[in-house]
Amino acid sequence: xxxxxxxxxxxxxxxxxxxxxxxxxxxxxxxxxxxxxxxxxxxxxxxxxxxxxxxxxxxxxxxxxxxxxxxxxxxxxxxxxxxxxxxxxxxxxxxxxxxxxxxxxxxxxxxxxxxxxxxxxxxxxxxxxxxxxxxxxxxxxxxxxxxxxxxxxxxxxxxxxxxxxxxxxxxxxxxxxxxxxxxxxxxxxxxxxxxxxxxxxxxxxxxxxxxxxxxxxxxxxxxxxxxxxxxxxxxxxxxxxxxxxxxxxxxxxxxxxxxxxxxxxxxxxxxxxx
Numbered sequence: 001x002x003x004x005x006x007x008x009x010x011x012x013x014x015x016x017x018x019x020x021x022x023x024x025x026x027x028x029x030x031x032x033x034x035x036x037x038x039x040x041x042x043x044x045x046x047x048x049x050x051x052x053x054x055x056x057x058x059x060x061x062x063x064x065x066x067x068x069x070x071x072x073x074x075x076x077x078x079x080x081x082x083x084x085x086x087x088x089x090x091x092x093x094x095x096x097x098x099x100x101x102x103x104x105x106x107x108x109x110x111x112x113x114x115x116x117x118x119x120x121x122x123x124x125x126x127x128x129x130x131x132x133x134x135x136x137x138x139x140x141x142x143x144x145x146x147x148x149x150x151x152x153x154x155x156x157x158x159x160x161x162x163x164x165x166x167x168x169x170x171x172x173x174x175x176x177x178x179x180x181x182x183x184x185x186x187x188x189x190x191x192x193x194x195x196x197x198x199x200x201x202x203x204x205x206x207x208x209x210x211x212x213x214x215x216x217x218x219x220x221x222x223x224x225x226x227x228x229x230x231x232x233x234x235x236x237x238x239x240x241x242x243x244x245x246x247x248x249x250x251x252x253x254x255x256x257x258x259x260x261x262x263x264x265x266x267x268x269x270x271x272x273x274x
Contacts, residue, residue, distance in 0.1 A: 027106055031170035031235040034224055038231040043094030048154040051085045051119050051253055082117035091255055103259050107146050111262040115140055118256050122162045124248040132206035137236030145264055147236030150257040157226040161252035163243045166222045171237040212239055
């Protein structure tokens with residue numbers, strides 16, 4: 001699958017959204033929708049400014065100092081708790097008012113809450129920036145119910161920064177002995193493999209190319225070009241990864257809001273983190 005990304009900006013076919021917001025993809029049918037101009041850029045820029053300050057401070061610390069602060073290996077994954085950057089959830093004010101009701105409807109109509117919201121920075125020039133194909137629901141284990149991610153870039157993903165490679169194929173379950181197992185023709189997660197120091201330890205949730213190809217069934221990946229103000233919403237089962245390309249030099253900062261129904265079982269106690 002690594003060579004099958006469609007041209008940047010191309011989109012799966014979908015009906016037009018109308019109402020002034022351009023929609024590409026289809027959440028119900030394809031598991032992913034891109035809403036152009038669905039967030040207020042000024043609000044996002046304010047959050048980005050705070051994020052840059054936090055990342056700059058953390059990048060100046062040694063690994064021992066990071067661990068003492070509870071940041072752990074955040075630099076390997078480029079992510080930290082959103083509360084460190086946006087404790088008042090100003091991101092919600094920046095979103096188009098129709099997004100949250102749409103997510104509520106997608107998750108069953110009974111309301112939803114957030115789990116493990118993060119701000120992530122991907123560094124294309126660093127080895128730990130590599131990102132394998134994965135599904136976000138894996139990060140909420142042992143929860144296996146419905147989930148949606150609201151993915152908001154704080155910087156343009158226009159070829160100079162990593163965006164996302166997305167498989168626009170709607171999957172409907174995780175099943176088997178563990179959350180990483182699948183049945184039938186669906187993908188099977190690789191076992192955890194420690195790939196060594198300086199490399200992202202994401203293989204516990206990684207899908208190999210053969211598994212992604214089986215799920216794709218010949219359908220290509222989608223790598224949309226994104227501007228500040230664009231918003232992606234995708235299902236917790238949607239397969240995706242950070243979209244790298246030769247020549248990318250700039251880091252990408254984005255927000256991930258992970259949404260689950262209000263009647264979802266309570267999350268386990270959180271690990272220490274910043």
